[in-house]
Amino acid sequence: MLDEEIYRKLFVEESRENHETIVNSLLALEHGEDAAAIDEIFRSAHTLKGMSASMGFDDMERLCHSMEDVFQLVRNGQRTVTPALTDLLLRCTDVIEVMLDEIEGGGDPSSETAEILIKSLKAFSDKGTDEAAFDALPDGGGADAEPAMIPVAMEDPDADASPVYTLRITLDPACGMKDVRALVILQNLEELGSIRATTPSRDLIEDGMFGESFSLRIASDAGEEALKTVASGADVTAVEVSLYEQEAAAADADPRPDLEFEDIQAPQKPGKSEKAREIKNIRVDIHRLDQMMNLVEDLVINRGRLEQIARKHGIKEFDEALSMVGRSVSDLQNLMMGIRMIPLERIFNRLPRVVRDVANYDGKEVEFIVDGGDTELDRSMMDGLNDPLLHIIRNAVNHGIEPPDVREANGKPRKGLLKLVARRDKDNVIIEIEDDGSGIDPEKLRHSAVEKGLMTAEAARTAQKEELIGLLFQPGFSTAEKITDISGRGVGLDVVKRAIESLKGTIRVDSTLGKGTTFELVLPPTMAIVDVMMVHINDRRCAIPVSNVVEVATGRQDAIHHIGSTETILLRDSLLPMHRLEDMFGASSKGSDTLVVLQNDGKKCCIVVDSVEGQQEVVVKPLSRLVGSCRGISGVTIPGDGDVVPVLDVNTMV
């Protein structure tokens, strides 16, 4: 039972890799002949077939087998890859994916669609094949009347004086690949002597064109026993040996062939085998890694707590020991983060297929370039990144890139270019999605903004491009004139923005009308442990991610101005919006003049705090689902003393 589970896991994991290879290679093939891609598909289909057969997933095995057959023909140059074939094969991969999902859930997949696809693949394989089926060929061992021995070509006329034996070898009817088995036996026998003749002919034997048995004549000094031993083995049910030339019978000496020595010469070397069994890599269930990460987080929290106790009591020895523990915890934490990092490829690999499907559906031509797939990100962020990325990519093809005719008319190449580039930049991972499509029209945005009541006509007229583009992220705001089947229905960029923000990332759009649009996602490589500044507001503590803090300043009363309903403050010659966060923490009675200047995405603001406590590394936990999302708060943290402290979401403030 346990073994079964382990196999299933390995099976699903490796099958998914192969499945992905097939999909991506198929897409590569669409861009032109690519021998490497054909080989890859063939190899992956073959591997999938072998694995599914071993697990007893018959439908999947047969489907993969049919795919393999088709690609064998393609590989031999007997068929070419047509768009229709690519579609068919992609449909096959879809079915395989569904099957894998089912298998992962513990089921045994069977699919009627698979049956249809297998038939279609077969039809494709057979179409135009005029090679006769082999079934009609003669069956060598059928009749009792022994057919004449067929001499083997190139037989040495001056045959040596070795005795000649006749062997009749019968194979197990259940033998897999009896042609290969026969070949193995012939090859092995040839090491003991020279084969003079066979029934049926050697070519037919090697093609498996015999019944259950075949016969041969061999000249050998090895002796009857040795011949029998060599001819027996797996799949062989009977070997009859008889001396063919009576006059050679006397030569039956030294029946032990030198093969015997090989066994003696292969001594066991235990030392070496132990070394070879050293395991370099192991696979670990992701849930265990998550558990481990939780423990590390607890450790970080408790280290903070110990530090506070140490400060309170000021015991020198304790401090020293604690700083050692602290260092180990930091190392452990870094190591753990490293282990959890996985390359973005994991989600990038699915995207070429998406681009293809959307482009085909829309009748667009798109060249999709992916770069930087080896950039690493924490596993926990991968899941959250998948959907937003998918949405942006679909959008780019759907709304960004123009139909080929329109592009041509505008003096652009018919094929649109879509680039997905990831890179690591200091503390962040940056993902850019760039298209060379029509770009976003600010006029349309202005019009839409007024129509939807998001801006007054006056404000819309004077609004800067950045401000207008920012509207795209407002709920319910979409410039697309019609909703298509493919780009999400009713799901707008506001959802994308929220998803990215929940990953502590930011999203920015830049667009030039007629030239294209670029989305830039900036993400922290991991989000679990954050350096924060602890502040007090109205006697409550609050944590601000240090990456968002510009400075702590003192604001003079006379520098505060009211613009409309918002307070602003003139600080170092720039006017910053000033928030008191009274709605979150209640009005403070202290009348503090301490300001913390925050920035996010190049924009700044400041908040009024009573006092600044210090800086510390904390584990940020997301808000419980019961609480739901709470604007202004990105999560909570528990610093050493066990207090629960909200972490400010600076994104929503600037």
Add this chain to the structure above:
Amino acid sequence: MGRILIVDDTMFMRTLLKNILFSGGHDIVGEAGDGAEAIAKYQELKPDLVTMDVVMPKVNGIEALKAIKGADPSARVIMCTAVGQEQMVKLAIKSGAKGYIVKPFQAPKVLEEVKSVLST
């Protein structure tokens, strides 16, 4: 009982085969994920027998077999194959492979073939 090197590009198949061979009392001295690795491991470990997958990335099973046989003519190599691979396997046998096993593997058959090849 022999010291065996398993060559296959999937961990799934390697594990399967490893368990079968282990149950037959054999010693798995190493595993390789492609042909190139197989050639290197063979030199290093000098196993009694190699189970060699045919279709693998980079260096395939046939090329690896040829390289191994070229360096050590007494090498015992069993090809791991599946229906549809007959021509490739024949090529392998002609290149010096001593036997073959067919996927999906059946433990008794695998062990029988291994035993018979080891006894040569």
